[in-house]
Amino acid sequence: MNSTWDLVTLSYFSPKTWLNASYVYRLVGLLAAWRESSFLLQWSEAIGALLISLVFIFSPFITTGLIGVWLIAITGYWGILTLSDREKPGFSPIHLLVFLYWGISAVAVALSPVKAAAFSGFVKLTLYLVFFVFCARILRSPRLTNYLITAVLGIGLVVGCYGVRQQIFGVEQLATWNDPTSELAGATRVYSYLGNPNLLSAYLLPSIAFGVAAFFVWRGLFPKLLAITITLVNTACLYFTGSRGGWIAMVALMATFLLLFFVWFKNNLSPFWRRWLLPLVFAVLGGLMFAAILSVDSLRMRVMTIFMGREDSSNNFRMNVWMAVLDMIRDRPLIGIGPGNNAFNKIYPLYMSPKYSALSSYSVLLETAVETGLIGLSIFVWLIVVTVNQGVRQIQQLRDQNNLYGMWLIAAIAAMAGLMAQGLFDTVWYRPQVNTLWWFLVALIASQYQPKQQVKEVKAEKLEVRI
Numbered sequence: 522m523n524s525t526w527d528l529v530t531l532s533y534f535s536p537k538t539w540l541n542a543s544y545v546y547r548l549v550g551l552l553a554a555w556r557e558s559s560f561l562l563q564w565s566e567a568i569g570a571l572l573i574s575l576v577f578i579f580s581p582f583i584t585t586g587l588i589g590v591w592l593i594a595i596t597g598y599w600g601i602l603t604l605s606d607r608e609k610p611g612f613s614p615i616h617l618l619v620f621l622y623w624g625i626s627a628v629a630v631a632l633s634p635v636k637a638a639a640f641s642g643f644v645k646l647t648l649y650l651v652f653f654v655f656c657a658r659i660l661r662s663p664r665l666t667n668y669l670i671t672a673v674l675g676i677g678l679v680v681g682c683y684g685v686r687q688q689i690f691g692v693e694q695l696a697t698w699n700d701p702t703s704e705l706a707g708a709t710r711v712y713s714y715l716g717n718p719n720l721l722s723a724y725l726l727p728s729i730a731f732g733v734a735a736f737f738v739w740r741g742l743f744p745k746l747l748a749i750t751i752t753l754v755n756t757a758c759l760y761f762t763g764s765r766g767g768w769i770a771m772v773a774l775m776a777t778f779l780l781l782f783f784v785w786f787k788n789n790l791s792p793f794w795r796r797w798l799l800p801l802v803f804a805v806l807g808g809l810m811f812a813a814i815l816s817v818d819s820l821r822m823r824v825m826t827i828f829m830g831r832e833d834s835s836n837n838f839r840m841n842v843w844m845a846v847l848d849m850i851r852d853r854p855l856i857g858i859g860p861g862n863n864a865f866n867k868i869y870p871l872y873m874s875p876k877y878s879a880l881s882s883y884s885v886l887l888e889t890a891v892e893t894g895l896i897g898l899s900i901f902v903w904l905i906v907v908t909v910n911q912g913v914r915q916i917q918q919l920r921d922q923n924n925l926y927g928m929w930l931i932a933a934i935a936a937m938a939g940l941m942a943q944g945l946f947d948t949v950w951y952r953p954q955v956n957t958l959w960w961f962l963v964a965l966i967a968s969q970y971q972p973k974q975q976v977k978e979v980k981a982e983k984l985e986v987r988i
Contacts (some may be wrong), residue, residue, distance in 0.1 A: 529903075530910040531614035565602055566658075570665040572598060573656060573961075574672040580954045581680050581714040581724070588953040592648040599655040611661065613970035615911060615963060616654065618904040623650050625897045626860045633859030635867040642861010642892070649956055656964035663926060666965070667738075670731050670929060673958070677728025678751045684713035684721060684758035708819065710763040720949040722767025725755045726939040727932075727958045730774060734932035738925045765827055766943040772810075774939035779803065781931040784913065785920050839883045839946065845872040846882040849891050857894035862951070865891065881951065885944030888951070904963075905941065909934055912966040930969065933962040 527533055561568065572595050580588050626646055633639035660666045688711050695716060710718040732752035736745050759767050783799055790798065814821050831837040849858065849872050858868050862880055865888075869879060882888040890898040912934045919927030940959055944950045950959060 526910075530907050531617070532910070532914070534614040534617065559605075562602075562605065566662060566665060569598065569602070569655065569659045570662075570668055573652075573659060574669055576652075576957055577669075577672050577961075578676050580957065581676065585953050588957070589645065589648065592652055592953075592957075595655055596648060596651045599651055599658075602658070611657065611968070611970065613657075613911070613967045614907050615904065615967040615970065616657070618900060618907055619650055619653060619963075622893075622897065622900045622904060623647065625856075625893050625900055629857050629859045629893045629897065632856050633864060635859065635864050638863035638867050639859025639861060641863050642859060646860050649953075649960055652957060653960035653964050653967075656961050657967040660965050660968035666926075666929065666968075669961075670735070673961075674728055674731055674735060674748075674751050677725060677732075677755055680713045680715070680721070681725060681728065681751075681755040681758040684711040684761060685754060687711040687713065688758075688761040708763065709761075711758065711761045713758065715954060717949070718762035719764045719766060719943075719947055720952055720954065722759050722762040722764035722770065723940060723943055723947075723949045723952075723955045724958070725759045726767075726770055726774060726943075727936040727962060729755045729759065729771070730778070730932040730936035730939070731929070733778060733935075734928040737928045763823060764943075765823065766945075766947045768824070769827075769946070770939035770943035773942035774935045775806070776803075777935040777938040778931065779806075781913070781916060781934060784916060785927065785931065788920075838877060838879075841874045841877040842879045842883050843887060845869065845874060845877070846884075846887050846891055848872045850887070850895075853891075853894060855894045855896055857890065857892045857897060860892045881948040883948055884946060885941070885948060885950050888948050905937070908963055908966050909937070911970060915966065915969045915971075918971075926969075930966060933965045937962050 572591075576588065576591055576595070579591075623646070626643055630636060630639045630643045656669075660669070688709060691709060692711060694710065695712070711721065712718045713721050715721045715724060729752055732748050732755065735748035735751070739745055739748055756771070759771060779799065779802055787795055814824050826833040826836070829836060831840060846869075849868060858864050865881060873879065882891055886898065886902075889901050893901075912930050916927045916930050916934075919925075919930070937959070940950060940955070940962075949955055
């Protein structure tokens with residue numbers, strides 16, 4: 522069973538032989554001599570971290586077009602660094618599956634019925650995936666990792682504080698975000714600088730996860746108080762968004778955190794607590810959430826709409842879109858219509874029910890299937906499985922080394938779980954403010970990759986030294 526799982530998750534993956542035979546990979550280091558004489562490239566990694574941090578710092582306040590321009594600049598800088606590398610860059614199973622997903626997306630463009638529209642989506646996807654590769658390179662440095670996570674937390678606190686302010690002082694609702702026939706029709710839903718409460722809730726998830734991890738990683742009373750403040754403010758802001766998908770995501774984030782915390786601390790627990798701690802904690806938290814739902818009228822009414830089916834206008838709208846999207850998938854099941862919302866907007870009107878126009882499928886998994894077919898969806902799910910598996914293995918290794926860096930990986934997996942839980946019912950995941958954070962989380966895990974065999978060899982060397 523273990524060997525099968527290792528095979529599926531590429532745990533023993535070693536790319537050296539394949540990469541050495543690759544003509545494209547031989548271009549790496551082509552300009553190494555020029556780099557030796559470059560003054561700026563002596564600080565290439567620090568400059569890279571600065572470029573990444575600027576994406577996070579400005580993304581809540583600027584247009585998606587400007588974010589795209591910045592990603593193009595990062596792509597160019599990554600190209601320069603890659604061609605001038607002194608050493609071959611790291612390559613993990615996560616990189617391989619990202620490359621496969623990019624490849625199947627390219628095939629989907631070639632076979633798309635709307636090639637021009639699909640190509641524009643493919644360009645955007647390429648920018649995101651290069652951003653992932655670039656982040657995975659920079660995040661190999663613990664110092665730069667701490668800097669970038671601090672940047673995410675700092676700007677997340679600014680966004681969260683403004684959202685809480687909107688709740689306190691009120692804010693104009695930019696769209697009909699509540700069912701106009703419900704008792705909550707006039708309720709305030711905050712959106713901070715992002716203009717959409719569902720988008721805001723997804724954006725806050727990584728900040729909440731990293732805030733919890735920062736409490737354990739940061740040293741000193743003031744940094745720990747700051748970590749608590751960031752977590753509480755952003756959690757309150759997420760609640761004030763009124764986003765049901767965001768609330769579901771928060772539950773998924775909390776559950777994942779608890780499971781991974783158990784993995785981290787279980788060696789310090791007695792046999793009794795190893796057996797009963799998780800059931801007791803989940804029972805207590807479940808009881809607290811149930812009590813909150815019963816005692817807070819607005820929360821209870823909002824939660825109950827999740828189970829109202831088509832009686833809720835938002836649910837009804839999504840269900841009609843999903844039915845049309847399933848028809849689109851049924852007609853092009855293997856390779857899809859091509860990536861991007863432009864391709865979707867060209868094809869969806871041919872399938873939609875009257876009065877149910879949509880810009881996306883309102884589900885990341887359905888959107889992936891409609892864009893790249895069931896082949897692309899399979900690779901995407903495989904990518905998530907491999908990423909989580911690699912992350913858990915790395916967490917166990919760092920735990921054994923008493924290295925608190927593992928807390929950042931716990932936060933990354935928990936945030937990914939939250940984003941995917943919300944992504945089951947929404948597609949704000951595709952907005953650059955959220956998508957850049959997603960690929961940052963994946964890159965954080967990919968940056969720490971070690972082949973399983975290599976880990977065994979390192980342990981064997983340590984054992985020999987001790988003997």
